[in-house]
Amino acid sequence: MTATAPHFGPSPSVPPMRRPLSVAALLAALVTMVAGLLLGGAAPASAHAALTGSDPQDGAVVATAPKEITLTFSEQVAMGDGSIRVLDPGGKRADTGAAPRDLQSGSTVKYGVTLHSGLPDGTYTVAWQAVSADSHPVSGAFTFSIGAPSETTVALPSDEAGGGLVGALYGIARYAAYAGFIVLAGGAAFVLACWQRGAGARPLQRLVVRSWLTLTAATLAMLLLRSPYTGSGKLADAFDLDGLKAVLDTKPGAALVSRLLLLGAAALFIAVLFGAYAKREDEREKKDLTFGLAIGGAVIAAGIAGTWALAEHASTGIQPGIAMPVDVLHLLAVAAWLGGLAALLVALYRTPDIGATAVRRFSRIAFGSVLVLTATGLYQSWRQVGSWSALTGTGYGQLLLVKVGLVAVLVGVAWISRRWTARLAEVPTEAGTAVDPQMDADASAEVESEPADESEDPSRAAQLARQKAAVATATKKRIRDADPERSGLRRSVLAEVGVAVALLAVTTVLTSTEPGRTEEEAARASTGASAPATEGPVTLSLPFDTGGRNGKGTVRMEIDPGRTGANGLHLWIDGPDGQPMDVPEVKLAFTLKSKDIGPLPVLPDRLTEGHWTASGIQIPMAGDWKVAVTVRTSDIDQTTIGKNMKIG
Numbered sequence: 001m002t003a004t005a006p007h008f009g010p011s012p013s014v015p016p017m018r019r020p021l022s023v024a025a026l027l028a029a030l031v032t033m034v035a036g037l038l039l040g041g042a043a044p045a046s047a048h049a050a051l052t053g054s055d056p057q058d059g060a061v062v063a064t065a066p067k068e069i070t071l072t073f074s075e076q077v078a079m080g081d082g083s084i085r086v087l088d089p090g091g092k093r094a095d096t097g098a099a100p101r102d103l104q105s106g107s108t109v110k111y112g113v114t115l116h117s118g119l120p121d122g123t124y125t126v127a128w129q130a131v132s133a134d135s136h137p138v139s140g141a142f143t144f145s146i147g148a149p150s151e152t153t154v155a156l157p158s159d160e161a162g163g164g165l166v167g168a169l170y171g172i173a174r175y176a177a178y179a180g181f182i183v184l185a186g187g188a189a190f191v192l193a194c195w196q197r198g199a200g201a202r203p204l205q206r207l208v209v210r211s212w213l214t215l216t217a218a219t220l221a222m223l224l225l226r227s228p229y230t231g232s233g234k235l236a237d238a239f240d241l242d243g244l245k246a247v248l249d250t251k252p253g254a255a256l257v258s259r260l261l262l263l264g265a266a267a268l269f270i271a272v273l274f275g276a277y278a279k280r281e282d283e284r285e286k287k288d289l290t291f292g293l294a295i296g297g298a299v300i301a302a303g304i305a306g307t308w309a310l311a312e313h314a315s316t317g318i319q320p321g322i323a324m325p326v327d328v329l330h331l332l333a334v335a336a337w338l339g340g341l342a343a344l345l346v347a348l349y350r351t352p353d354i355g356a357t358a359v360r361r362f363s364r365i366a367f368g369s370v371l372v373l374t375a376t377g378l379y380q381s382w383r384q385v386g387s388w389s390a391l392t393g394t395g396y397g398q399l400l401l402v403k404v405g406l407v408a409v410l411v412g413v414a415w416i417s418r419r420w421t422a423r424l425a426e427v428p429t430e431a432g433t434a435v436d437p438q439m440d441a442d443a444s445a446e447v448e449s450e451p452a453d454e455s456e457d458p459s460r461a462a463q464l465a466r467q468k469a470a471v472a473t474a475t476k477k478r479i480r481d482a483d484p485e486r487s488g489l490r491r492s493v494l495a496e497v498g499v500a501v502a503l504l505a506v507t508t509v510l511t512s513t514e515p516g517r518t519e520e521e522a523a524r525a526s527t528g529a530s531a532p533a534t535e536g537p538v539t540l541s542l543p544f545d546t547g548g549r550n551g552k553g554t555v556r557m558e559i560d561p562g563r564t565g566a567n568g569l570h571l572w573i574d575g576p577d578g579q580p581m582d583v584p585e586v587k588l589a590f591t592l593k594s595k596d597i598g599p600l601p602v603l604p605d606r607l608t609e610g611h612w613t614a615s616g617i618q619i620p621m622a623g624d625w626k627v628a629v630t631v632r633t634s635d636i637d638q639t640t641i642g643k644n645m646k647i648g
Helices: 001-009 021-040 163-195 194-199 203-229 235-239 241-248 251-273 283-311 321-350 356-384 388-393 395-422 437-448 456-480 484-511 516-526
Strands: 053-055 066-074 084-087 110-113 122-132 137-148 538-544 552-560 565-574 585-592 597-602 604-607 611-619 623-632 638-647
Touching: 001 066, 053 137, 066 084, 066 122, 084 110, 122 203, 163 194, 163 203, 163 235, 163 251, 163 283, 163 321, 163 356, 194 203, 203 235, 203 241, 203 251, 203 321, 241 251, 251 283, 283 321, 283 623, 356 395, 388 395, 395 484, 538 611, 538 623, 538 638, 552 623, 585 611, 597 611
Parallel strands: none
Antiparallel strands: 053 066, 066 110, 084 122, 122 137, 538 552, 552 565, 565 611, 585 597, 585 623, 604 611, 623 638
16 A cells, blocks of 8 residues: 555646546456456356265166166256256267156155166266256266166266356356445445435446446346356357247346346436436435435345345245345345445545545444344354354355455454544645645646636636636645545555455355355265164154244154164154154155165054154165155144165
8 A cells, every 4th residue: 555655645747636546456456366366266166956866876787777867956956958868878868858857755856857768788877957046057977887887988077067168257247246236336325325415426426337337237248148157158159049038037037137127227316316416405305305315225226135135045045034135134234335435435535525524424334234244144154054064164164264254354454444534634625734835826826817807708717717626626635635544544445445355256256155054965965874883773863844833843763673674663753842742643764775675654653642653664675774754743734854774
């Protein structure tokens, strides 16, 4: 920041209105550098829905050709034609080419494709691609063999969905959309809540209008890139009308179109704010118009923020009904703080009129925004991470720690800014110790020495009036720039904006990273989450939630002796308070996927309150068995929970 210090003082050789361009150049360079490091160097978007199982399994060797291939996912996905392709050793399609069939049952997300009959022995490749419920593309591939493994001409794809040039452009557009919204909403809020005279300041007008243009262009780019981003990965397909039509039928496509419609309303809001509102002189009328603009602007801003909540992390996972409004509130608080900060920086550098009152008002708004961000951020962290191990052991958790660190730095710099704000004083426009009064006197004298007879030369008189106004504005600005408190505040706010740019980049990457909770759950599912083999009875504990009233509890199960052959079963259901809990119905099913055995149903008998038993349960062979327990707590509320156990 010391390199810009000479710009605060008067310099005859440098016109005053050109000096702030160095700040804009610095910010542009900072944005480019951080975006390049965090977006360009980042890996393709991680999977948000994970493949948790398949039949046949990866690497399996089956004796006879299966009739179909099924894939199981950790959460909802969208499938289209060709989303699952099965290729024989020669690279030809082994499936019928029909769209994947939805085989969902209860909470299990499963899709399957039918294979041709009479498939020869050899190694087959299954390649799949889908779109997870939070709008990000996911893909993968695995192999299985019929009869015995063989050579294959099919190479497993190494590129993940959402990568390459299209992925990089989509990531840049996502970053630009976030930045555009934050500055648009925060800049307008700064004018209405902190400095209403700023509605007539051209630098603030340009800032808000350019942020609207940035958000609009980024949204259009994301809409066009959506089809190749989730599909072929080819940039030329961005202008494929059939692909665009398919995008419009999806939840992310609807969110982007809704955002464009809301941006039309935002354009009208901007026109009124910087038009009729800026020119309004009557205080009473201006007060009424301020209230109307505040209500309308808040509705538009909340609606635009809701387009992110509708299509990304908040709309999936646990508690989406709470997470979506919390996400909107979080984004609005970010805009009020960081967007207002950008507007304050422009006002401090480019306008001579802003004073301590406006800065103090923004300081209070920023403090309230930090409180809202803390509360909503804690909830979002719990929802997306879920455990301490995920906080340090997953990419999402590690990025979240970086974000928390940047927020802490930003709050520290903001505290310094608050100290400068407290010391900021209104400097009279008639005097100043850091400027050369003789230079201003000479300039004024030069202007006033010109003929002032307006009747003889009206155009010359108008020119003299403009010159006098320019001299007065430049003098006032130099006097204000000479205030050391103002200069200190400007440097502090500039540092805040620099940290905010980095924080926004990390947040953008975070939105395209698999949540820690999902990553850990997928890892447990892929490894089977098996209970360890033990001597004697096998015991399991499975929490459940049917979603209805009194629908939460825990199933405890004991299978004795836990070996092949006949087994006895004892099952207990406990409520949240640990007391026995009766339910209308409970049933079980045992499945050994590796041998295609099951499900083997078991209907236990009620013994006492919260206690069910069954005897003579036949386990035909040793292996990693999955037990699925269905619990019904009312006529309409039931759930199925499962876990793997080692038998034999």
